[in-house]
Amino acid sequence: MGVIQGDQMVLNIGPQHPSTHGVLRLEVMTDGEIVSKITPHLGYLHRCFEKHSENVTYEQVIPYTDRCDYLASMNSNFGYVVAMEELMDIKVCERVEYVRVIMAELNRIASHLLGVGAYGLDVGAFTPFVHMLRDRERILDIFEYTCGARLLYNYMWVGGVSHDLPKDFKKICFKFLDYFEPKIDEYNQLLTYNKIFVERTADVGVLPADVAISYGVSGTNLRASGVKWDVRKEEPYSIYDRFNFDIPIGEAKFGTLGDCFDRYWVRILEMKESIKIVRQALKEIPEGDIFETMPKKIRPPKGSIYRRTESPRGDLGYYIESDGSPVPTRVKMRSPAFTALSCLDEISQGWMMSDVLCILGSLDIVLGEIDR
Amino acid sequence: MNHSEIQSLIEEKFPNSLIANENLQGNQLEIDGQFWKDIATFLKNDPKLLFDQLECITGIDTGDDGPLQSRYNLHSMELRHKIEVIISLDRDNPTVESIEQIWRIGDWFERETYDMFGIVYEGHRDLRRILCPDDWEGWPLRKDYELQETYHGIMVPKVKEEEGWE
Amino acid sequence: MGVLENKFNDNIVVGSLDKFLSWSRSTSPWFFQFGLACCAIEMMATAAARHDLERIGMMPRSSPRQADVMIVAGTVTMKMALRVKKLYEQMANPKYVISMGSCATSGGPYWQHGYHVLKGVDLVVPVDVYVPGCPPRPEALIEGLLKLQQLISDERPLTRKLA
Numbered sequence: 001m002g003v004i005q006g007d008q009m010v011l012n013i014g015p016q017h018p019s020t021h022g023v024l025r026l027e028v029m030t031d032g033e034i035v036s037k038i039t040p041h042l043g044y045l046h047r048c049f050e051k052h053s054e055n056v057t058y059e060q061v062i063p064y065t066d067r068c069d070y071l072a073s074m075n076s077n078f079g080y081v082v083a084m085e086e087l088m089d090i091k092v093c094e095r096v097e098y099v100r101v102i103m104a105e106l107n108r109i110a111s112h113l114l115g116v117g118a119y120g121l122d123v124g125a126f127t128p129f130v131h132m133l134r135d136r137e138r139i140l141d142i143f144e145y146t147c148g149a150r151l152l153y154n155y156m157w158v159g160g161v162s163h164d165l166p167k168d169f170k171k172i173c174f175k176f177l178d179y180f181e182p183k184i185d186e187y188n189q190l191l192t193y194n195k196i197f198v199e200r201t202a203d204v205g206v207l208p209a210d211v212a213i214s215y216g217v218s219g220t221n222l223r224a225s226g227v228k229w230d231v232r233k234e235e236p237y238s239i240y241d242r243f244n245f246d247i248p249i250g251e252a253k254f255g256t257l258g259d260c261f262d263r264y265w266v267r268i269l270e271m272k273e274s275i276k277i278v279r280q281a282l283k284e285i286p287e288g289d290i291f292e293t294m295p296k297k298i299r300p301p302k303g304s305i306y307r308r309t310e311s312p313r314g315d316l317g318y319y320i321e322s323d324g325s326p327v328p329t330r331v332k333m334r335s336p337a338f339t340a341l342s343c344l345d346e347i348s349q350g351w352m353m354s355d356v357l358c359i360l361g362s363l364d365i366v367l368g369e370i371d372r
Numbered sequence: 373m374n375h376s377e378i379q380s381l382i383e384e385k386f387p388n389s390l391i392a393n394e395n396l397q398g399n400q401l402e403i404d405g406q407f408w409k410d411i412a413t414f415l416k417n418d419p420k421l422l423f424d425q426l427e428c429i430t431g432i433d434t435g436d437d438g439p440l441q442s443r444y445n446l447h448s449m450e451l452r453h454k455i456e457v458i459i460s461l462d463r464d465n466p467t468v469e470s471i472e473q474i475w476r477i478g479d480w481f482e483r484e485t486y487d488m489f490g491i492v493y494e495g496h497r498d499l500r501r502i503l504c505p506d507d508w509e510g511w512p513l514r515k516d517y518e519l520q521e522t523y524h525g526i527m528v529p530k531v532k533e534e535e536g537w538e
Numbered sequence: 539m540g541v542l543e544n545k546f547n548d549n550i551v552v553g554s555l556d557k558f559l560s561w562s563r564s565t566s567p568w569f570f571q572f573g574l575a576c577c578a579i580e581m582m583a584t585a586a587a588r589h590d591l592e593r594i595g596m597m598p599r600s601s602p603r604q605a606d607v608m609i610v611a612g613t614v615t616m617k618m619a620l621r622v623k624k625l626y627e628q629m630a631n632p633k634y635v636i637s638m639g640s641c642a643t644s645g646g647p648y649w650q651h652g653y654h655v656l657k658g659v660d661l662v663v664p665v666d667v668y669v670p671g672c673p674p675r676p677e678a679l680i681e682g683l684l685k686l687q688q689l690i691s692d693e694r695p696l697t698r699k700l701a
Contacts, residue, residue: 015621016572018600023574023618043503044618045575048652050488050513055651063647070576114579133586140583151576151673213424213449216477229449303397306428306445306456319430319445334428342480368575371503504654505617512653519653523616530649530657 007031011353015044019122019357022367024341026356033352038345045371053331058084058158058298061331066152068333069369071114074107075311076369077156080331082237083307083318084158088300095288096160097239102173102281103143103155105274109180110139111312112267115364119264120191122361123200128190135183138176145172159294170282177275184272192268201264202255205347205359209258215346216339219314221363224250224266225258231310243280245273260362267364299326306334313337313364333372337365373420373453375399381420386411391460402458409469409495415446415455416474422448423455426475431485433515440466440514442491461491470496488513556694563606563632564690566595567683570605570629572622574612577639577673581611584676594683602628607686610663613641613648614656626663634690636682637665640672647672 009032014025023044029037049068053061065080066073078100085092117132140150147155147163155162191197207217209225222229230247232240248269250262300322308317314336321330340363348356373381379401383390389407396402403411415423427445434441439460447454459468470493472478482493483502490511493499500506509520519529542552569591573581585591585598599605602625614622626635637659640646645657659665666689669682 015618016625018571022578043501043505043654044615044621045613046503046615046617046654047575047613047648048512048654051653052648052651054513067576067647070579130587133583134588137583137586137588150675151579211476214476216426216475227449234452304400305398306430308427315427317428317445319428319443321432330430330432332428332430338480339477342477508654517653524620526616526619526656526661528616528653530645 008036013357015041019361021118021360021365024365024367024370026360028353028356030353035348035351035353035356038348038356040341040344042341042367042371045367047368047372049372050330050332053328055327057326058300058328061328062157063152063154065333066154067368068335068372069311069313069316069337069366070151071366072107072111072312073152074103074155075111075309076316077153078104078238079307079309079311079316080318080320081156081158082309083305083320084298084300086307087303087305087320087322088158088295088298090159090293090295092159092293093288093290094239094286096290096293098281098285099161099165099290100156101238101240101243102278102285103146103161105277105281106139106142106173108274108312109271110136112271113139115312116187116191116264116267119361119364120197122357123197125191125194125197128187131183131187131190135180138179142169142172142176145169157294158298160290160292164290170285173278173282177279181272181275184268187268192265198254198261200355200358201260201362204255204260204351204355205362206256207258207343207347211343211346212258215343217314217336217343218339219310219312219336220266220270221263221314221340223247224262226250231308231315235308237307237309242284243277245276248273260358263362263364297326299324304330308334311336313366313369314340333369335369335372337363337367338370341365341370373451375455378421378453378455381418382411382414385414396458398456399454400456400458402460405459405461405468408457408459409471409474411457412471412474420451422451424475425449426471426477426481429478429481429485431489431491431513433489433513435515437463439463440489440491442466442468442485444471466491467494468492469494470499472496487511490514556696559695560691560693563693564687566597567606567634567686567690568597568599568604569607569609570602570625571598571600572608572610572625574610574614574618575641577611577641580673580676581609581638581679584679589676589680591680591683594680594687596683602626603630605629606632607634607636608663609636609638610642610659610665611638613646614659614662615654616656617654619656619659619662622659623662632690632695634666634686635659635663636667636669636686638669638679638682639674640670643668643670 011028015023025041027039065076069076113132113136117129120128207225209227212222212225248266302324304321306319308315317334319332323329348359386407389403391402393402423446425447427447430443432441442459444457485491487501637643642659648655667682667686671678
């Protein structure tokens with residue numbers, strides 16, 4: 001690389017560009033093909049989530065958290081609700097715990113499907129995208145059956161959930177899982193063992209583990225670099241410690257450890273693990289009343305808390321400070337995609353322009369969460 | 373290591389740096405801003421502490437006349453302990469040393485806190501706004517923030533003040 | 539033209555040039571995928587296999603110079619507002635704008651304390667069809683597009699208007 005070096009120029013990608021996963025502007029310093037520096041410019045979707053959360057009550061913050069990470073809104077709700085329940089010292093009933101875990105894991109599958117499908121689209125493969133969207137529609141059907149909404153649910157409330165599971169939920173959910181599990185092999189044939197995909201993604205954009213930790217990268221991106229770190233196992237919340245599931249880490253299947261292919265492969269394996277968790281939860285779910293532990297008024301004691309949970313993008317953290325009134329003083333959302341995007345400059349130096357888009361797609365960012 | 377052991381280690385190495393405050397809870401520590409960079413280097417490199425992950429930097433506006441605060445949540449991947457460091461800053465001139473060279477994510481977190489609160493991080497190589505546009509006026513998340521009327525000719529609030537919308 | 543209609547066999551169609559022009563414009567509007575936020579995901583879902591958009595003639599284009607309709611899907615912020623105007627100006631006439639979702643219509647759930655949110659994209663570009671919802675269902679977006687098609691086919695581009 002770098003045999004013929006031209007003059008450096010500044011090229012602008014975005015903010016409107018079909019493959020920047022939202023409105024992101026990348027200012028690329030390049031000589032036409034090889035990139036020497038990337039400066040991401042954010043803020044094109046800054047919707048003032050934190051200012052809103054200082055002016056509405058604690059329950060009214062939940063729909064705003066949905067809209068931050070709109071691909072995994074169950075998990076965004078989950079993180080906020082877990083932090084609030086720890087601040088207020090509430091223990092929810094068993095049925096609510098199981099319902100929450102089932103919904104969160106189904107949403108993790110849906111989010112990974114879209115992330116991987118959009119990644120295939122960036123690289124140039126259109127077919128896996130439509131296959132994955134087709135299967136994602138079935139998950140959205142299950143959510144619509146339960147709570148009425150397709151994308152932004154406002155489902156998890158402090159102390160409970162908004163709607164109970166319908167009567168034949170178990171049957172429908174098992175039917176979906178039996179349909180979906182062999183589909184993962186279909187995706188493997190379409191993308192994983194596809195020579196063109198492997199050539200484009202193996203050895204590209206290697207993220208070493210110590211750089212990842214210093215940049216605060218977490219979740220799938222960190223696991224693909226070989227670090228076995230999952231908040232569901234390390235700082236367990238809800239009832240995740242009762243389930244039996246593995247943490248897949250990158251294994252340098254076709255290239256170096258921590259390249260784009262590893263990040264993609266870990267997402268596929270995580271979908272399998274989520275299916276395992278949902279099956280176990282459906283078998284053990286008890287009967288109960290979902291509204292029994294819901295507080296009538298939400299007035300947390302004075303104090304602050306920082307709690308993180310595992311969203312499909314990484315460690316989603318909420319820093320909540322309260323002064324005893326029904327309106328929060330400060331809610332800060334620590335978004336995992338923000339940290340993942342910050343290491344883009346470091347890992348894409350020296351690669352070509354089309355590889356940069358490949359690396360960006362493998363980080364699976366959602367701009368709504370980055371800009372809040 | 374539990375919280376009191378970490379606290380005594382820091383107290384030993386940097387005497388007079390900790391500020392006692394009865395409102396602290398859990399694993400919070402309040403320190404004096406002038407020692408921050410040295411304490412941060414110590415927290416990262418000392419073999420008994422090894423705080424290698426900066427989880428979050430939160431800016432807080434404590435109210436009408438109170439100080440601004442910059443709160444850092446730190447975590448150690450190997451030794452599995454956590455700590456929260458609070459630094460109080462004067463409202464009219466909030467400056468504190470930047471730790472972006474120690475934990476690389478500090479770069480963007482500090483830019484965000486600067487954008488929202490106006491806290492200046494000395495030593496940061498590129499401190500400019502990250503979320504709001506570069507020519508935005510004011511520090512949005514402060515409690516006394518006032519909305520600007522127009523931005524490049526576009527009206528900012530929903531309706532003009534004179535119409536009495538509530 | 540009322541004199542000539544229905545006077546011939548079924549395989550002969552009579553009409554004015556205006557009507558043919560509007561009819562051909564309305565049945566293949568190519569849309570400019572300008573997805574900003576959550577509504578973009580619903581726009582993608584509408585264009586995917588279950589609610590197919592290509593059956594009504596819409597094809598996604600990534601460049602504004604090749605598109606007829608701009609679907610503003612999602613919240614427009616102050617930083618982005620200037621770019622929306624620029625992209626609208628890059629589209630060739632005849633061009634139409636659909637404002638999808640409540641954020642693009644009037645600021646959405648962020649209208650009250652959102653200092654950085656543009657309260658409605660019609661403050662910067664002229665809008666033809668508003669589709670409400672947060673996010674609107676794919677069926678709602680398709681209804682909005684069909685209304686747009688009706689709007690386009692009712693136009694008479696060649697008729698000179700009386701002053």
